[in-house]
Amino acid sequence: MDLRFTDEELAFREEVREFFRTSLPDPIRRRMIEGHHPSKDDLVTWSRILNAKGWAVPHWPVEWGGTGWSPVKQYIFRDELQQAPAPEPLAFGVSMVGPVIYTFGNDDQKRRFLPRIANLDDWWCQGFSEPGAGSDLASLKTTAKRDGDHYIVNGQKTWTTLAQHADWIFCLARTDSAVKKQEGISFLLIDMKTPGITVRPIQTIDGGHEVNEVFLDDVRVPVENLVGQENKGWDYAKFLLGNERVGIARIGISKARLKRVRELASLERVGDVPLIEIPRFREKLAAVEVELKALEMTQLRVVAAEGRREKGKPDPASSILKIKGSEIQQATTELLMEVVGPFALPYQPEEEGRNEPTDGPDWASTIAPTYFNWRKISIYGGSNEIQKNIIAKAILGF
Structure with a gap:
């Protein structure tokens, strides 16, 4: 298998790289490099720049704003986006509910929602996980009972990311309790x-407000907002989760992080020697870089095989990418913690209007919060333990 890019693909990479270099606003780029979370305004601004270019939803069907790019060009685009580094388009819209709507939704739903998702006119969040129904999502207890032209929805969702900003939530709810739980x-x-609908914040270990609880008490939902067929939501959820894992290895993000590690380790000194010249640190850095290169080769093999895979059928290799990709992302944060050293200790939350000086270098304040926050990466999108079960069943035949 030849994994080298063609001349056309290399020219495309340069086109994408130049667009990100000239079109991504500098304040947003700087915040991304420094490890800050992009704000809602950052995401809206950047999504609309991409949409004006026609690149907001490159993987969608052309009739709904997609580019018609090959899987390889989509890979290149994502890799360059993450290395820029630029904010990724809001996944809950473009990678999750959007594909569900254009695959299973009716024409009215497509016309109503898809253009607004592409332009981030509507901010979406995901109503899947519940207390007691996380990895075992089919055990969810939120109910939707038909009442004329509406469903009456009652229940609770948790770990709902960015629900504080959301205009819409896509929700799994039980409409028949007399059948097998998935059905x-x-x-x-x-x-x-x-x-x-009530949204309550959950403060995360890094002191941030990223996730929420969402309570639904006698919420009236028009029947026209049902996607596909009643009681078929489990099939749509599995399709969505397969899409969520596309690109979940986030190789470009790890490349950008390792570049940042090298840059900062050149500034920090151990005695009279820059940290980057300390043999033990260089060994650790090189080990992660080698693993990342191996993961990139695996990702390219998956991309090359994409055209031969049965349409709509998830590739179990995405579980391999998810496991190793999350481990490498976490390893990059460990390297940054080693670079920042004792300046990781002070708690220095991101607060608007905060004017006290930071302890240590200006770049130090985001490293420890990112380290703690990224413990989640091996859990969301299907925990790594679950991914190993998928590999055992789908690839090894156990």
Whole structure:
């Protein structure tokens, strides 16, 4: 298998790289390099720049704003986006609910929602996990009972990322409790302004407000907001999770992080010697770089085989990419913690209007929060333990 890029693909990479170099606003680029979370305004601004270029949803069908790029060009685009580094388009819209709508939704839903997702006119969040129904998602207890032209939804969702910003939530709810648990679930689109919805913040270990609890009390959802068929939501959820894992290795992000490690390790000194020249540190850095290169080769093999795979069928190799990709991302944060040393200790939250001087270098304040926050990477998108079970069943035949 020849994994080298063609001349056309190399020219495309240069085109994409130049666009990111000239079109990504400098303040957003700087915040991304320094490890800050992009704000809502950052994401909206950048998504609309991409959409104006026609690149907001490159993997979608052409009739709904897609580019028609080959899998290789989509890979190159994602890799350059992450290395820029630029904010990735809001995944809950472009990678999750958007593909569900254009694959299983009706024409009215496609016309209503897809253009607004591409331009980030609507901010979406994901209503899947519940207390007691995380990895075992089919055990969810949120119910949706038909009442004329509406469903009455009651239940609780948790770990709902960025729900504080959301205009809409896509939700799994039980519509039939008399059948096997996977067979009685439906996929609903719910306006977050509907009476009966309450969002409560959950403070994460890094002191941030990224995730939330969402309570639904007698929420009336029009039947027209049901995606596909009633009680088929589990099939749509599996399709969505397969899409969520596309690119989950985030190789470009790890490349950008390792570049940042080298840059900062050249500034920090151990005695009279820059940290980057300390043999033990160089060995650790090189080991992660080698693993990342091996992962990139594996990702390219998956991309090369994509055209031969049965359409709509998830590739179990995505589980391998997810496991190793998350481990490498976490390893990059460990290297940054070693670079920052004792200046990782002070708690220095990102607060608007905060004017006290930071302890240590200006770049130090985000490293420890990122390290703690990224412990989640091996859990979301299907925990690594679950991914190993998928590999054992789908690839090894156990």
